[in-house]
Amino acid sequence: MLTEIYCDRFRQKTISFHSGLNVVLGDENGTNSIGKSTLLMVVDFVLGGQSLIEHNGDVVSELGEHDYRFSFRFGMETFRFQRGTADSGAVYVCDEGYGIVSVKTIEEYRSFLAAGFGITLEDISFRALLGPYFRVWGRGNDDARFPLHAFKAQPARECVNNLIKTFDLFGTIRDIQVSLAEKEKESGALRNAVATSILPKVGKKEYVKNLVSIDELEQQLDAVKSNLAPYATSIADIVNREMVEQKQRRDGLLETRSRIEASLRRVRRNLESNRHIKSAHFDGLTHYFPEVNKSRLAEVEEFHSEVAKLLRAELCDSERSLSDQLIEVDGHIAEVDSTISEALRSVNEPTAVLDRVVGLSNSLQAAKDQNRFYELGLALKESIAKLKSSLSEEKVRVIERIEESLNDGMRATASAIFGEGRKSPRLTLREAGYTFEVHEDTGTGAAFVALILFDLTMFDETQLPVIAHDSLIFKNIENDSVSKLIRFYAEFGKQSFVAIDEAEKYGPDTAEFLRDRSVVLLSDDALLYDTDWRSKSELS
Template identity: 30%
Template sequence: MLDEIICEKFKEKRIKFHDGLNTILGTNTGDNSIGKSSFLLIVDFVFGGNTYAHANDIIKNIGEHEICFSFKFNNESFFFSREVINHHKVWQCNEKYEKQNSMNTEEFCDWLDKQYKIQLPYLTFRNIVSRYIRVYGKDNANEKLPLHSVSNEKMKDACYALLKLFDNYMPIHSLAQQANKSNEELKAYQKAQTFNFISNIGKRDFSKNEKELERLNDELEELAKDVERGFADLDAEISEEAIRIKKLLSRTRRLRSGVKSRLETIKENAEYKFSVTTSDFQNLLAYFPDANVRKIEDIEGFHNKISSVFKEELSLERRKLEKELGDYNNLVNEYEKQLEELIQNPKLSKTVLSRHSELLRQINHLQKENKAYVELSRLKTIKKEDEERLSSVRQKQFAVLANELNTKMKAINQFIYGENYNSPVIDFSENSYSFFTPDDTGTGIAYKGLVVFDLAVLELTKLPIVVHDSIVLKQISDIAIEKILELYDNSGKQVIIALDKQNSYTEKANKILNTKSVLHLAPNGDELFGRSWG
């Protein structure tokens, strides 16, 4: 929690804080320009805000000054200082507020986020607390726009900030990313169509293309069948000649294959050799001493004579077959050449190939157009489905949030007024919200609704602090203020308010205000800075 604020320029140098309600009191006559709102802006300043540093009247009349402050977490104190001119830097200090190390305001706010154990996804510490430090000059005390950090903030951003604070944004985040992705993909595709990189046709042209594609494919198929049937687009003379040559070519190839087979057999037989055994006869006698070697030699000689005659005949047959094979090869080459010249006839290229190419070109063109239409339709469908899913989940999450808030605000309102007064209601629509009290448009009731809303958020979320300036409270009835002060003090968190005319409230309210006072301001030297320039 915030423990103290110190400034050498203050009339009262050190202001100590405590849990629950802390009051900054003015006079019973409601004097202005004594520093109540300025001090609350300093509270915002020590929580990382910048509005105080941009207050020209402060800079002009007080000049450069330093705000020292401390926080206490788990009974341990942490000391800091921050200069008004060089306000982008926060100094870590020792207990005497001697500067040790510096950090930027974002790092400091991250540190506070961890110390307060908030650490909600997609939401910064400043985005949380700044909305609920409602001080004159911050432009966030509009009783009809309690979600807004400033009056011109987009409705959608204000709604999402509250949803994130309740930690109900996670289901929406991934769907929002997907919806954004599908939207960007569609936009990129449509842009490519705008520059004619991709075809762009409508549903009527798509249907027309489908019919034309069917006709063209039928024609292409028929053309192929005609070619298979024998060059249907050639004249009869060319067709008959082509068929005759193909028959001769097939017959000649068969005859050539027969010659090749016989030639291979001749080659195998020519390479056969009879066994030579004469050199081994002496070895044979070693095992068969009674063998008739002479007779064996006669048989060997006979075999050699036969072999010689056989080789001569094979050689003659081989030369004959090789000549016959050469003749067949020449004949096959001639027939193939004649058929090739016939097929390459200009009449065939013009009547068959040209038409075939044109059909393919037309089919390809129409297919590209229809493919582009189908892809565009697919991208549009995906975009629509993603947006519908996002819208459905978003509607459910905000419905849950509204129910939770309205239930709590009703309970708080009943504590303040009993059953006789309507409680404020928040209602969410598509990227917007409305906040009102049914059947009551009075100013006091409107500001009471704003306070009730903040108290509900304070109780239901990790919001660590609420700050209300007198502009928020002074319109509310005295009886309601008494109950509101009780709620502030029993919230279990720090609440800092500024109020004057304390004696005009009930005795109990006056007692709470004075008991919880941390700073009492008045004119004639008892202002925040000891003087007034208003």
Template identity: 30%
Template sequence: MLKRISCDKFLSNGSIREPIVFHSGLNTVLGSPDAKNSIGKSTFLMIIDFVFGGTDYLSKDTKDTVDNIGHHTIKFEFEFDRESLYFSRSTDNPSFINMCDSNFNVVKIIPLNEYNKALANRYGFRDNGISLRDFVGRFFRIYHRETTNEKFPLRSATQENVNAGIVALIKMFNKYHQISEQEHIKNKTQEKESAFKKAKSFNQIKAAPNNTAFKENNKDIEKLETELYQLTIETQRGLSDLDSFQAQELAEIKKQLSSLRRQRTQLNSQLGSYEDDSKYTNKNFKHSYDSLKEYFPNANYEELDKVEAFHLKLANILKKEFKQSEDEINLLLSIVKEKISSLESKANHLKTAPTISKAILLKYADITKKIEVLKEANKNFSEHAKLKDNLKSEKDKYDELLKSTMISIENTLNSLMKNYTDRLYNGEKTAPTIEIADSSHYHFFTPNDTGTGSLCRGLVIFDLVMLNNTKLPAVVHDTIILKHIEDETLEKLIELYSTSSKQIFIAFDRDTTYSKKMQSILNDSKVLKLSPGGNELFGRAWNDVKKED
């Protein structure tokens, strides 16, 4: 529990105040009998919130403290199981907490969120799955904080959505773990459905757009399968064992074979021409000139011999060139034959007849491809429908679990608030009631009594029920809450405050106008007495006009 707070800016008639020491149960900050304002009651309650990890002490609505006295350091002590823990927090570096020794010498500096986690752990509610501020922040009802609306007891801030308050309430009763597990399943299912839907929108997945298209696809599939069957029985060797990929592959093989066979024919033709030319080069150009000499005795036969020698030389050159080209053609021919043999072997491996025409194969492939596309579209449609059904089922489970949990908590709260109200009024007054419609709506009211005083009384009763039946460590009630409650009821509420073993911090005025019993409770629980004229929290009020000498 919070044990003490001190600050060298806390003054009383010019002197630094002694540390403010707290105890279990009711801790009262008393004001003056004439209910004077601007003496520091609400500011001190804000400092208590600051000690519990809050940030509103330095908000724009309360920054006048720093504006008037400058930055300052709040020193404080917590006690858990007789172990004292010492800390300090400065207004000029509020995002960090100083861990201190017993003389408040800084030993270590830690981030605010780490401090909040450690404090929540000390108070024993980290296992509830709720943070320190999410828990206590809702029940520190101080002027300038957004938690004083008597119609919304679960609100921690004006802009907070209602769902956050209801979820926090479930966690306070430590009933959120099972819901959290189902929420995780629901969210994972939603992620799958969303991913599938997104893939459809980017055309990464083809799917029938609706049930009508799904039915039309089935009709088209039936027609195409009939057409495919007719095509199969019309061929010499059926294609029933072929899938569309095989058919496409076989058509491509036939196309390549046709081209290679044309090349083979051309190469064979060239090779035949070279063989004929080669035979021509083997012809003997050497002739007998004896008969010619008989008729042409004066002819130059030596020149004819030179021409004949030239022809022989040329023939030898051509023979070499023919031999070289013939070798090249034979090499190309062997390569083409090897490719033809390989493709024919591959075609035979696909188990289809080499006599099936390319046109039939292409038609078969086209039909089977269309069938596959339509079936894939319908399969994806069915898969998406299944995902949507699963998502609805998981959402329904989550909503049902959430509803049953909320009903249980609602019944518990209403029963306890009735018990408290009956103790105050002996069963003669209606009790405050909370109705939780769903995870985003609730109604807090007192049946047949809509007055402000009744609503504020209901708010106090609600807080006391939460304090005494959950791990909530403390509540804070400012005069803005208490002043609207009628005196007789307020006296009874103060008595209820005094019975709690947990810490309750209140600011209170006009203690002399109540019964002696109530005055005794307030005096016994007093931790700080403030009044105007130098006994304000910081020794002065900002709104006093300084008199000139």
């Protein structure tokens, strides 16, 4: 527990604390700006908080940078420290005379406090645990409608989660959240891979089409594996499907070539045998037929000579044309022969089979990969949906348990303080929010009573090490109710810190009770610090 705070700017230098209720008591005039709230902020500061720096800037601006020395007793051992406003991120470990021995970071110091107070909660930090229940003016957590909020802008979901953590019931939820985050990360990576074209986009239609392709490709590969020899005999048909057509084309070209060659031979024979009739051929006739008309024979010779010339010219033209056709056909035959030779080389080499198998395997693997990623996406969606459902179910189960415990606890606390029949507040929890209300009583006083009942119940049911309530919380509550409430703080062995004034109005017994448990008496003439700057700004 906190045992003392020393500051050379305090009016009384050292303020000592005790177990149970610690009262910062103001005067009977209810004077403001005397340091009641500020001392609670200093207590928060020595508990590792930052509100004194963040919300009480006038303290530093008026006093300058200054240090606080303080001690805690945990078990039988006392621990002393120093923390200053100039470097609030460092906490100095001190000896008995407050000589500095070593230094801790603020996070190390907070961990030390958590261990010292015996806090075993794994899922919430020391400061997050204290935050909502250290209710001091300026921290923004004094709205009676929102008792789970450590500050006004805190998300309601975070408030509910912190409540679950405070009850040490977050373990299963945490495990589910970790699994959910991993699955959502995987799903996001898969979506990004598709969005950036690293992976193809596969929908249900493509998935079904791939299933058919996979079946066909596997059948083809199985056929190759189970019957390679018969398969190899038809490699030419598989790898060189045009080969049969090329053979048929070659046969046609050879037939055409034969026809051309036959025609060319006939033309050449005709050219060789083409002779016209000369007059000398008829010389023997005049011996047997002296009366023959030699002049007529000469005319016949001249006629045949002209005809022969014409026929020879045509035969020469035919020879040239047929020769050209033969050359062209031979060229086509050479092309076909080259194609067939290339095909035959492919048949004789095993690379064709290998290429075919590799092609089938690649196509099969591509189809399988596409479907695998599609199935992975579906599986991730299903896993995420199940995890979200499990998370929701677990959280509902836990908050129902906490809700019942707190509502029963507040009812019991209200009965213990005010007697049976006193209306108690009701907390209704949801996964991402909550409501807090007192049915049939909407007055401000009832709201602040409900807030105190809630904090005292939390103080009783959890590892919450300290609570603090500023005077503004008590001002709107009926005096009799304050008198009853204030005594209940002292029922706890754990330390609570209350700032209050006008003690006498709560009755002489309560006034005496408050003075007995006070750690400092503040008034218009006895301020917290040795400097009064109220004419410049208010110190609360």
